[in-house]
Amino acid sequence: MATFFGEVVSVYSRAVQEDEEDLDDENEEDQQIRIEIEQKREVHVNWCPELTQSITNSPDRTLQCSDFVIAVGPNAAGFLSAYVLNSGNWVAVGSVSLWNERTKDSSKQPGCVIYRQSDCPKVLICQCNSYIAEDQLFRWTEKVFACIQQRGLNVMVLSDCSMADYKTPDSLFSSGAPFLRALKSSQYGSQPVCLLLEQPNIVTGLAAAVLSHCQVQRIPAILYQCYSDVINPDSVTMETYKPALTCLSKLSKLDTCLSTEILRKLVQVNETQSNLYT
């Protein structure tokens, strides 16, 4: 677009990207490239041999599960590491791996790891630390939930969110960050442990994908979203998720003791990077 003074500026639109018309007349080579990229961006769910066996042995090829907890983001994942996964015999039983433009090739670790306790196999915990691109969110949810039996399933999502995304008619100064807000699917019957997410706030990312899936498939689900004003993972934000744990411990015999050792490790990584003034 040319401005009054004649310089040409490109127009950015929040709704549409550049003109899509060219996409219609792609040739064979373009098509081939597009298909290859799509294949590369596919989401893969891998289970350990024992679980693969029990999935194939079950009549509907799914895992029996009463509670599925998904932690999205470093604070949510860190919270589960420090408060839940350190006690009891939690073993990694599966993982979700994917590739996108933000995947670091050097780290071969899968971004999402699924844990289970041998003496309480009906509770699954998934820690998701990696970036999942917008076009992969739906596939992630579809593929993971395809392995889990829907009947009797309850889903809980813990998700990190930036304070900048929180909308309130009041000033953010008085909001007392970090804080929790809950978003529940229509089937969820219990009382959330914190305030419900106010209008006109919305959630996006993996949390939204999981909640949408649960709403459409009529699975009871609740999301606890933590709004924080700290960029790096920190112990105060992690602790904010603590109230969510009360409904978890009801379901299984979770020992919820804090491991300061793990907490220190999680937070330390960032301290060394931000020592400009210390």
Add this chain to the structure above:
Amino acid sequence: MFIPTENTSPSFKEFTLVMPAVSVGNVGQLATDLIISTLNMPRVGYFHTDCLIPLAGYNPYAPSADNSTELCTTAEVYCLPDLKLAVLQIRSPIIQTKHKKFRKLIVSWIKSSGFAQTVLLSSSHAYQRDDQQIHSTALRYLLSPAMQRIAGDALKELEWREMERVKPFPGISETEQRLYIPGGGVTKGLYTDCCSEEIPLAVVLTFCSEGDNIPDAFALVNHLNDWLHLVGKPSDAPSQWRAPCSWRLLFGNAIPPALF
């Protein structure tokens, strides 16, 4: 894919479908919001597809805080059997590489549901208008051949302006004129699909620039009301539209008091 909220799928036979194209300024989506909110339309299903970016929140049309706890997803279908009206709202952008798939999904859903006619609310970049388009109103329409037979005369009577075909190279007259809707998202693709599939589709669009596009949405929905009479008489419609509660805080939070 359409998934009903109840166990039985609602019948859309002979209904009119109104849906937005995710286009510049989100005008179609805002206008769709106004229709659903004003007519107090109940939700009858979800449009659950990998073509859209996932999004979740509480009921964006809740009149009070009490009934706001119904979870809403990225694309949902609302319906009023009395008016024979179904509305599909889309709340997030279509994933860039999945435009074609999305159009296919929509076309097959329209066909299988038996809608009598479909109205696509859309918009186009105002700055890309050519000389003939700059004159007169910003509102335009487009009819597929099947729709031309249904509504062609009615729209002519209303003196609506058809979207002009433009020359690909201005000033050179011997070139073929083509349909050009910059910033219209799937508008042109869906229109061409509906033309070739013999689906009655009307595109109602406005030229706009991105910013606060609420006035554009009111203009578009009033324009549509002149034809479809969704609310009352066209003359007293403007005051009747009800903006949904989800439109609050479009320009951010309150100013921090520490500034003063």
